Amino acid sequence: MSDRTDHELSRLRAQLGPVAPRFDADLLESCPSTSSLLLERAAAGAPSGSVVWALEQTAGRGRRGRAWVARSGASLTFSLLWRFAPGTRLAGLSLAVGLAVAQALERLGAQGVALKWPNDIWLDGRKLGGVLIELQQSGARTASVIGVGLNLLPPADGAVTDQPVAGLSASGARSTDAVTVLAALLASLADVLDHFEAHGFAAMRDAWQARHALQDQAVRLIDDSGEAEGICRGVDEDGALMLERDGVMVRVLGGDVSLRRQA
Structure with missing residues (x-):
């Protein structure tokens, strides 16, 4: 671990405060895919709350085989391992995660954040980020690797994208510092995933609908x-x-x- 990554992880633990013991975070300078690495660690017995965060991701996966490439300093890319109790219904999990992301960004002061089914985060009609859920079964328990990618800054000039893209910097959020945003997201995810495990997506459907980007369109x-x-x-x-x-x-x-x- 470099001095830089050690410093950033110390900042993350401090900002997580009382929920810090629920997470075991690892920060990498560069990584092909945080989710692929965390799936390997999950199979080897990594605990719930394990996080792999990469400053740069070179071969990240989006839905339908799309690539998600993270630029150091301009993007936040991480994956979270969450182990659910036996019998937990996971229908709607990606929507619950999207809601957790939106609520965290709103608490940071972001305006205009919306959700597009099933796993996109929008800002004023442009893609701000996305969620990718991958499940791993171990006996009666299900491990979920939750990948989140978020643009902190707009795409670089000349970047090729298949749709309009936004950066958090245009949202009015109080901070686009990766550590601050990650701490807010992890705290929100812990709260929402606990609620999801206990009550299912039905208990948060109205909150998701209130942020639905394409309602009645x-x-x-x-x-x-x-x-x-x-x-x-x-x-x-x-x-x-x-x-x-x-x-x-x-x-x-x-x-x-x-x-x-x-x-």
């Missing part, structure tokens, strides 16, 4: 079987998307699905 749903258009009516108590098509409500589960505003 015309959308285009894209998956491997083709495209469908309809009106986005939010999510049900399991986190499934409710799409109204020709007056009929269709329930869309998670998977390899892309949701976009109609042109």
Whole structure:
């Protein structure tokens, strides 16, 4: 561990305060994928609350095989291992994590943060970050590796992106310091994941809906079987998307699905 990473981890523990004992964080200068590394550690018995945070990520994974590359100083990229009790229903987990991220950013003073089903964080209609959940079964217990990527600053000039992208610096947040933001996110995740384990996504559905970026808007749903258009009516108590098509409500589960505003 370098002096720099040791200093940043000390700052993180201090800012986490009373919840610091719930996390065991490791900071890397560079890493291909924080989630891949943490999945390996989970299989080897790493405890719940383990965190891998990378200043630079070179081969991160997004949904549908998209890459998520983190630039040092401009992005926050980390993965959190969370082990759920046997029998916990995990429907809606990615939405619960998105809600935890949004609430943490709001507590930092960010304005205009919204959620797009199933796992995107938006700022004023542009992508601010995303969540990727990967599950690992061990006996009766389920380990969830929760990957979070967040843009602290806008993309560099000339950067190629497949959609409009925003940085937290444009949100009015009091700080874009990676340690401050990470501490806020981890504290929020601990609270939301405890609540999720006890009560399921249904208990936080209204809070998610209140931040829904595409509520009652015309959308285009894209998956491997083709495209469908309809009106986005939010999510049900399991986190499934409710799409109204020709007056009929269709329930869309998670998977390899892309949701976009109609042109």
